[in-house]
Amino acid sequence: MSEAQIKEIKNENPLSEHWYQLRKNKTAMTGLVIIALFILIGIFAPLISPMDPLEQNIEFRKTAPLTGGYLLGTDDLGRDMLSRLLYGARISMIIGVISVSISLVFGSAIGLISAYYGGIVDKIVMRLIDIMLAFPYILLTIVIVAVLGPSLMNAMVAIGISQIPRYSRVVRASVLAEKESDYVLAERALGAGDLELMFKSILPNCLAPISVQATLGIGTAILDSAALSFLGLGAQPPTPEWGLMIASSKEFITSAWWIVTFPGIATLLSVLGFNLLGDGLRDILDPRMRD
Amino acid sequence: MATMNTQEEILLEVKDLKQHFPIKHSHNVIRAVDGVSFSLKKGETLGLVGESGCGKSTTARAINYLYTPTSGDIVLDGVNLSELSHKEMAAARKDMQMVFQDPYASLNPRMTVNQIILEPLKINRNRGVITMTSAEMDKRVEELMEIVGLSRSLKNRFPHEFSGGQRQRIGIARALALNPKLILLDEPVSALDVSIQSQVLNLLTKLQKEFGLTYLFIAHDLAVVKYISDRVAVMYLGKLVEVSPSAELYDKPLHPYTQALLSAVPIPDPEVEKSRQRIILEGDVPSPDKKQEGCYFCDRCPKVMDRCRKNIPELKEIGEGHQVACWLYA
Numbered sequence: 001m002s003e004a005q006i007k008e009i010k011n012e013n014p015l016s017e018h019w020y021q022l023r024k025n026k027t028a029m030t031g032l033v034i035i036a037l038f039i040l041i042g043i044f045a046p047l048i049s050p051m052d053p054l055e056q057n058i059e060f061r062k063t064a065p066l067t068g069g070y071l072l073g074t075d076d077l078g079r080d081m082l083s084r085l086l087y088g089a090r091i092s093m094i095i096g097v098i099s100v101s102i103s104l105v106f107g108s109a110i111g112l113i114s115a116y117y118g119g120i121v122d123k124i125v126m127r128l129i130d131i132m133l134a135f136p137y138i139l140l141t142i143v144i145v146a147v148l149g150p151s152l153m154n155a156m157v158a159i160g161i162s163q164i165p166r167y168s169r170v171v172r173a174s175v176l177a178e179k180e181s182d183y184v185l186a187e188r189a190l191g192a193g194d195l196e197l198m199f200k201s202i203l204p205n206c207l208a209p210i211s212v213q214a215t216l217g218i219g220t221a222i223l224d225s226a227a228l229s230f231l232g233l234g235a236q237p238p239t240p241e242w243g244l245m246i247a248s249s250k251e252f253i254t255s256a257w258w259i260v261t262f263p264g265i266a267t268l269l270s271v272l273g274f275n276l277l278g279d280g281l282r283d284i285l286d287p288r289m290r291d
Numbered sequence: 292m293a294t295m296n297t298q299e300e301i302l303l304e305v306k307d308l309k310q311h312f313p314i315k316h317s318h319n320v321i322r323a324v325d326g327v328s329f330s331l332k333k334g335e336t337l338g339l340v341g342e343s344g345c346g347k348s349t350t351a352r353a354i355n356y357l358y359t360p361t362s363g364d365i366v367l368d369g370v371n372l373s374e375l376s377h378k379e380m381a382a383a384r385k386d387m388q389m390v391f392q393d394p395y396a397s398l399n400p401r402m403t404v405n406q407i408i409l410e411p412l413k414i415n416r417n418r419g420v421i422t423m424t425s426a427e428m429d430k431r432v433e434e435l436m437e438i439v440g441l442s443r444s445l446k447n448r449f450p451h452e453f454s455g456g457q458r459q460r461i462g463i464a465r466a467l468a469l470n471p472k473l474i475l476l477d478e479p480v481s482a483l484d485v486s487i488q489s490q491v492l493n494l495l496t497k498l499q500k501e502f503g504l505t506y507l508f509i510a511h512d513l514a515v516v517k518y519i520s521d522r523v524a525v526m527y528l529g530k531l532v533e534v535s536p537s538a539e540l541y542d543k544p545l546h547p548y549t550q551a552l553l554s555a556v557p558i559p560d561p562e563v564e565k566s567r568q569r570i571i572l573e574g575d576v577p578s579p580d581k582k583q584e585g586c587y588f589c590d591r592c593p594k595v596m597d598r599c600r601k602n603i604p605e606l607k608e609i610g611e612g613h614q615v616a617c618w619l620y621a
Binding site: 181182183185186187188189190191192193196201204205 | 352355357381384385388389391392393396397398399400401410411414415417418420462465
C-alpha cells in the first residue's frame with residue numbers, strides 16, 4: 001500500500017502533540033512552572049525549611065525580614081515565616097488535590113450517568129444539581145463544614161462536595177455531545193454494553209474539558225480553603241496553613257506587615273499558577289480556540 | 292460443506308419492518324421506515340438506494356437492533372431477533388456487523404488501530420460469546436489488518452493519522468473481526484474520493500468472495516450500487532417502491548420514481564450526456580409524520596392516476612424477482 005507508506009514517516013500520538021502545543025503556549029508554561037515549583041516545595045518542605053515551622057521563640061517575635069537570620073522574619077509567636085510558608089505549600093497542594101478529586105469523581109459520575117441515560121434520570125439529577133447551585137457557593141461550603149465540624153479534612157470534603165455541580169455540568173455537556181457520535185453507535189453495534197460505552201468510549205473523549213475544569217478547580221479549592229481557614233472553619237492553629245496565618249495575624253498588618261503579606265502572596269501565586277495552566281490547557285485542548 | 296443450493300439459502304429476512312420515532316410535544320410520529328419487507332440470500336449483495344432522509348440508514352440500524360423496531364420481524368439465519376433475550380441477542384449480533392458512512396466519525400479518536408480492531412473481540416469475549424486468548428486476539432488483529440490491506444506496522448497509530456480510505460479499511464477490519472455472515476454497509480464509500488471509492492469497493496468484492504459474505508449495501512450513488520449489487524431495492528419515504536435484479540433495474544426501471552432517479556445519473560460521455568433526458572420531479576418529499584391515503588409518491592409522480600390518490604399500492608411481483616409498488620402495473 002503506497003498510501004500506507006506515506007504515513008510511515010509521521011509518528012506522533014495525541015499526547016506528544018499536546019505537549020508540543022503546551023510548550024509553545026507561554027501562559028500555560030508559566031502556570032506549569034509555578035505549579036511545579038510549589039509542588040517541589042511541598043514535597044521537600046522538611047528538607048529545605050531552615051527551622052521547625054511550629055517552634056516558638058518569643059524572644060524573637062515579629063522580627064523583620066532579613067534580620068537576625070530570619071529571611072522572611074518571624075510571626076507574632078516568633079515562628080520562622082519562611083519555614084511556615086514552605087510547609088503551607090504542602091498543605092495547600094494536598095487540599096487542592098483532595099478536594100478536586102472528591103468533586104471530580106462524584107461530579108463526573110453524576111454528569112456521565114445523567115447524560116448517558118437522559119430522560120427522567122437526567123431531569124431529576126439535574127434539578128438536584130440546580131438546587132445545589134442555587135445556594136451561594138461559599139455559604140454551602142460553610143454549612144457543610146458547620147455540620148461536619150471545623151477541621152482541615154472537613155474543609156476539603158466541604159469544598160469537594162460544593163464543587164460537584166460544576167463538574168457534573170461540564171461532564172454532562174460533553175457526554176451529551178459525544179454519545180450521539182458515530183463511534184459510540186459503532187461500538188454499540190459491536191455489542192458493547194452501557195458500562196463499556198460510558199467508561200471506555202465516551203469518558204476518555206470528554207477528558208479535555210474535564211482536565212481544564214480540574215486544573216482551574218485546584219486553584220479555586222486552595223483559595224476557598226484559605227477563606228475557610230481565615231474564618232476559623234478550616235485548618236486549626238498551629239497548622240501552618242496560609243489562610244490561617246493571615247487570619248491569626250491580621251491585627252498586626254500595620255505594625256508587622258510581613259506576617260500578613262507573605263502568606264497572601266503565596267496564596268496568590270499558587271492560585272495564579274493553576275489558573276494560568278487551566279486557561280492555557282483550554283486553549284490547547286479546544287481545537288476551536290486554535291488558529 | 293458448501294452445496295449447490297447454498298446460493299439459494301436465505302440469510303436475512305425482513306418482514307414488514309416499521310421504525311417510528313416520536314416527535315416531542317406531539318402525538319404524531321416520524322415514520323422513518325414504514326413497512327419494509329425484503330430478504331437476502333447467502334452470499335448476495337442487495338443495494339438499497341433512495342434519496343437523503345428516505346430511511347435507508349434507519350433500516351440498517353433497525354436490522355442491527357441499534358433501535359428497537361416499532362413492529363415487524365427480522366429473521367437472521369432462521370432466528371427471529373425480536374424473540375431473543377438480551378444475552379442471546381449479543382450472540383446473534385456477532386453474525387451481523389456494520390460499516391459506517393463517515394470514517395472520520397465512526398472510529399474512536401482516543402484508541403489506536405489495534406485497540407479499535409480488538410474492541411469487538413474483547414467485548415464478545417467478556418460476554419462469553421467467543422473464547423480467545425490474548426495472544427490469539429493479537430494475531431487476529433494483525434491478520435485482519437493484512438486482509439484489508441493495511442501494514443501491521445501501523446497498528447499503534449491513531450485514526451487521525453490515516454486518510455479517509457485507510458480509515459474505512461480500519462472500519463471494515465473491525466466489522467470482519469468476528470467472522471460475521473452479514474455486513475450492513477451504510478454508505479461505506481460516499482464520504483471518500485472517487486479514486487479511493489473504487490479501491491474500497493474492490494476490497495469489499497474481494498472480501499465477499501473470500502469469506503462468503505452477504506452485503507446490504509446502502510448508497511445514494513447509483514453507479515456504485517450498480518457495480519456492486521446483485522439486486523437493488525429502491526426506497527422512497529420509508530417504503531420500498533421497487534426491488535429487482537441489478538441489471539434489469541438499470542435497463543428497464545418500472546416505477547416512475549426509479550425512472551426519475553436513474554435519469555439523474557450523469558453519463559460519462561459528452562455526446563450521449565447531451566441527449567440525456569432528465570425527468571425532473573415537481574414538488575417536495577411529503578413530511579414523514581403524516582399518514583397519507585394514497586401512494587406516497589402521487590404528488591410528484593408524472594404518471595399519476597385517480598387510483599393513486601386513494602389507495603396505497605403494495606409491493607407486487609410482476610416478473611422474475613422483480614417487484615414494484617405501483618398501480619401502473621397492478
